[in-house]
Amino acid sequence: DIQMTQxxxxxxxxxxxxxxxxxxxxxxxxxYLNWYQQKPGEAPKLLIYVAFSLQSGVPSRFSGSGxxxxxxxxxxxxxxxxxxxxxxxxSYSTPYSFGQGTKLxxx
Amino acid sequence: QVQLQESGxxxxxxxxxxxxxxxxxxxxISSGSYYWSWIRQPAGKGLEWIGRMYTSGSTNYNPSxxxxxxxxxxxxxxQFSLRLSSVTAxxxxxxxxxxxxxxxxxxxxxxxxxxxxxxxxS
Numbered sequence: 001d002i003q004m005t006q007x008x009x010x011x012x013x014x015x016x017x018x019x020x021x022x023x024x025x026x027x028x029x030x031x032y033l034n035w036y037q038q039k040p041g042e043a044p045k046l047l048i049y050v051a052f053s054l055q056s057g058v059p060s061r062f063s064g065s066g067x068x069x070x071x072x073x074x075x076x077x078x079x080x081x082x083x084x085x086x087x088x089x090x091s092y093s094t095p096y097s098f099g100q101g102t103k104l105x106x107x
Numbered sequence: 108q109v110q111l112q113e114s115g116x117x118x119x120x121x122x123x124x125x126x127x128x129x130x131x132x133x134x135x136i137s138s139g140s141y142y143w144s145w146i147r148q149p150a151g152k153g154l155e156w157i158g159r160m161y162t163s164g165s166t167n168y169n170p171s172x173x174x175x176x177x178x179x180x181x182x183x184x185x186q187f188s189l190r191l192s193s194v195t196a197x198x199x200x201x202x203x204x205x206x207x208x209x210x211x212x213x214x215x216x217x218x219x220x221x222x223x224x225x226x227x228x229s
Contacts, residue, residue: 001170034215036154043203043219044146044154050213087154091214095169098154 006099023088129204142207
């Protein structure tokens with residue numbers, strides 16, 4: 001199975017900041033990497049698929065990059081509604097594993 | 108607008124079978140090329156992919172659950188279901204149904220149900 005590791009596990013930032021979350025795969029997954037946002041008590045929401053494609057309706061301040069084993073999610077200009085937990089997921093091979101999550105908190 | 112809604116017992120006894128249904132509205136479950144999927148999340152923990160059924164009927168399951176899990180589709184009711192046998196306390200989680208899609212060998216879940224908590228306890 002492919003292991004996904006996110007860093008950091010938690011992050012404090014202020015409104016307006018630019019933040020970057022990293023996801024590393026235990027083997028190459030090409031560009032088969034998705035990013036989800038989850039708020040407490042809610043279902044995950046798709047942000048980015050195939051590493052850099054922005055899901056319809058998602059603000060352009062969210063961007064994804066990377067390929068192979070190393071990927072990043074960048075949020076440029078944090079908004080109050082962005083404070084949540086973010087998960088990466090590989091879709092290269094089953095089982096489609098998730099990272100452990102990165103909790104983004106208000107500083 | 109596609110919507111998904113999970114339903115089923117919130118409490119299951121150990122060793123019994125967990126059964127959940129996901130009702131899809133806003134689109135036919137048998138049209139298009141989608142992967143009808145289940146994901147779960149223990150309280151305060153991360154997400155675990157359980158498995159999926161493609162529109163054609165083929166399935167993929169997480170090997171950690173494979174011997175216990177079955178996903179099926181009922182096109183007449185526009186629903187798909189999850190059955191997980193021989194449950195233990197470790198199966199206590201919020202269970203999400205989701206619509207997966209992928210155009211070039213990729214896979215991502217663009218619509219999710221709100222989730223339903225299933226507790227395994229006697």
